[in-house]
Amino acid sequence: VVRIEHVFKDYQLGEQTVQALHDITWSIEAGVFLAISGPSGSGKTTLLNLIGCIDKPTRGKIFINGDDVSDMSPNDLADLRSRSIGFIFQTFNLLPVLSAAENVEYPLLRRTDISPEERKKRVAYFLDMVGLSKFADNRPNQLSGGQRQRVAIARALAIKPSIVLADEPTANLDKATGREILSLMKQINRRLKTTFIFSTHDQKVIDRADRLVQMEDGYITAFGVRNES
Amino acid sequence: VVRIEHVFKDYQLGEQTVQALHDITWSIEAGVFLAISGPSGSGKTTLLNLIGCIDKPTRGKIFINGDDVSDMSPNDLADLRSRSIGFIFQTFNLLPVLSAAENVEYPLLRRTDISPEERKKRVAYFLDMVGLSKFADNRPNQLSGGQRQRVAIARALAIKPSIVLADEPTANLDKATGREILSLMKQINRRLKTTFIFSTHDQKVIDRADRLVQMEDGYITAFGVRNES
Ligand SMILES: Nc1ncnc2c1ncn2[C@@H]1O[C@H](COP(=O)(O)OP(=O)(O)OP(=O)(O)O)[C@@H](O)[C@H]1O
Ligand SMILES: Nc1ncnc2c1ncn2[C@@H]1O[C@H](COP(=O)(O)OP(=O)(O)OP(=O)(O)O)[C@@H](O)[C@H]1O
Ligand SMILES: [Mg+2]
Ligand SMILES: [Mg+2]
Numbered sequence: 397v398v399r400i401e402h403v404f405k406d407y408q409l410g411e412q413t414v415q416a417l418h419d420i421t422w423s424i425e426a427g428v429f430l431a432i433s434g435p436s437g438s439g440k441t442t443l444l445n446l447i448g449c450i451d452k453p454t455r456g457k458i459f460i461n462g463d464d465v466s467d468m469s470p471n472d473l474a475d476l477r478s479r480s481i482g483f484i485f486q487t488f489n490l491l492p493v494l495s496a497a498e499n500v501e502y503p504l505l506r507r508t509d510i511s512p513e514e515r516k517k518r519v520a521y522f523l524d525m526v527g528l529s530k531f532a533d534n535r536p537n538q539l540s541g542g543q544r545q546r547v548a549i550a551r552a553l554a555i556k557p558s559i560v561l562a563d564e565p566t567a568n569l570d571k572a573t574g575r576e577i578l579s580l581m582k583q584i585n586r587r588l589k590t591t592f593i594f595s596t597h598d599q600k601v602i603d604r605a606d607r608l609v610q611m612e613d614g615y616i617t618a619f620g621v622r623n624e625s
Numbered sequence: 626v627v628r629i630e631h632v633f634k635d636y637q638l639g640e641q642t643v644q645a646l647h648d649i650t651w652s653i654e655a656g657v658f659l660a661i662s663g664p665s666g667s668g669k670t671t672l673l674n675l676i677g678c679i680d681k682p683t684r685g686k687i688f689i690n691g692d693d694v695s696d697m698s699p700n701d702l703a704d705l706r707s708r709s710i711g712f713i714f715q716t717f718n719l720l721p722v723l724s725a726a727e728n729v730e731y732p733l734l735r736r737t738d739i740s741p742e743e744r745k746k747r748v749a750y751f752l753d754m755v756g757l758s759k760f761a762d763n764r765p766n767q768l769s770g771g772q773r774q775r776v777a778i779a780r781a782l783a784i785k786p787s788i789v790l791a792d793e794p795t796a797n798l799d800k801a802t803g804r805e806i807l808s809l810m811k812q813i814n815r816r817l818k819t820t821f822i823f824s825t826h827d828q829k830v831i832d833r834a835d836r837l838v839q840m841e842d843g844y845i846t847a848f849g850v851r852n853e854s
Contacts, residue, residue, distance in 0.1 A: 409762070435799045436775070436802050486770040487716075540670060542665025546665070563770075564770065568665070570826045573664060573665050597800065
C-alpha cells in the first residue's frame, strides 16, 4: 500500500546540507501494524511526513496505493489525505480556536461523501472511544497534554482512512490509557484492515506490532516480522 | 522547600466550574527526587504550574523557600523563577525565532549576577550534557521532537535553580536518551542538592524517585517514600 524507492531527504542549515534520510527503499503491505523505532533524531518523523505527503523527498519516489505522489497536484494530495491518510502528529497540531469535537470534525468537512449526520455520529463515536465525551466542548488550552493527544488520535481515526500514520501517539498517556488506545487501534486494524504505521519509543506499541523497522542516523538498519496470532 | 496548604484550582468552562485540584496539602523537603504520577487529566500539570508560580490557586497558599507567593509582585515572581525555579514544560514552549543555544541562554539574560562569559559557558555545557552541541544553531522547527525536549531540559538546568519542575521530560525520548537525561538529573540532584519534582508516566523515572505521589481526579491519593542508596 506504501512503496518508498531510494528516498533521500536533505535540509539546508545555513551553508550546510543536513542529510536526514539516506536511500530509503521499502514496501509496506496493506493491513500491517508496523512500528518504526530508533533514537531521537534518527529520522522517524521525517519519514512519516513523506509517507503522509505533507513533505516531499529531495530524491526518490513515494507511491501510495500504487500512485506516484510526485505527480499529484496540491489539491489531489489534500484529497488523498482527507480520504486515505489519518495523521497523528507528534505535536498534535490541534486548532486552538476550535473545541475538541470541532477539531475531530475538521478533516471530515472536506468530505462531500459524508453527510452532516454521519459526521456528527463519527465525532461522538471516536471521542467516546478515546474517553473524551465529557470534554467535547473544551478547547485545546482547556485540556491536559494527554487529552490533547487523544483528540489528535480521534481526529485521525474518524476519517476511517486506509492508512494511519501515528507519530508517538502514546508519549503523553499514562500506561492504562495508552493500553486502551493501543487496543482500539489493534481492533480497527483487524476489523477494517487499516494499515497502521507508528513512530514510537513505547515498548508496549513495539510489542504489539507485527512489523518492526529500526532507524539510525537517517538509515533503516533492521527489518523485523513477527507472526502474531 | 515547597509547602502547599489547602490548595484548590477551579476552571470556568462556560457556565460550569471544573475542579481541577481539591484540597491539596503537602510539604516537599529540599533535595528530594520526587515523581508525581496519575492518569491523564488527573491534575499533575495544574499542580506543577502552581508550584512554578505561573498560575495562581483559586484557594489556599503556596510557599516557596518559606515565602508566601501570593504576596509577591509579578516582578518578584519573575525574579524567583529566573533564579530558583527551572521549568521543563510538557509542550516545551521554546521560542521559535531563537536557536537552540539562544533558547537555553534566554532565562539567564535576566540574571545580572551572571557574566556574559559565564552565560556562554553554561549554555555550551548544558547543550553538551543533553547531547545537542552539534545542534546549537538549529531553530526549534529544525529539530526533532526529542531534540526540542532536550533543549527545554538544558534551558531549565542552565539556571542552576534550587527547584526543577519537569513535566514529562522523557515523553519524547528513546529509552537510551531518557536514561542518560535521568542520570544527569540524578547527578545534579546529588551534587547540588537540587530538588526535582517530576510529573511523569515513565516507569524509569518512577523507579529512580525517592518520593512518590499518586494523583487521581485532582486529589492526592497516595504518598510514598523510598530509601535509596
Ligand atoms: N527543517 C530542518 N532543518 C534542518 N534539520 C532538520 C530539520 N528538520 C529535522 N531536521 C533534522 O533531521 C533529523 C531527523 O529528525 P526527525 O524529526 O525525523 O527525528 P525523529 O526520529 O522523529 O526524532 P524524535 O524521536 O526525537 O522525534 C534530526 O537530526 C533533525 O535535527
Ligand atoms: N483552562 C482550563 N479550563 C478547563 N479545564 C481545564 C483547563 N486546564 C486544564 N483543565 C482540566 O483540568 C484537568 C487537569 O489537567 P492537567 O493538565 O493538570 O492534567 P495532567 O494530569 O497533567 O494530565 P496529562 O497526564 O494528560 O498531561 C483536566 O481534566 C483538564 O481537562
Ligand atoms: Mg519525531
Ligand atoms: Mg500534563
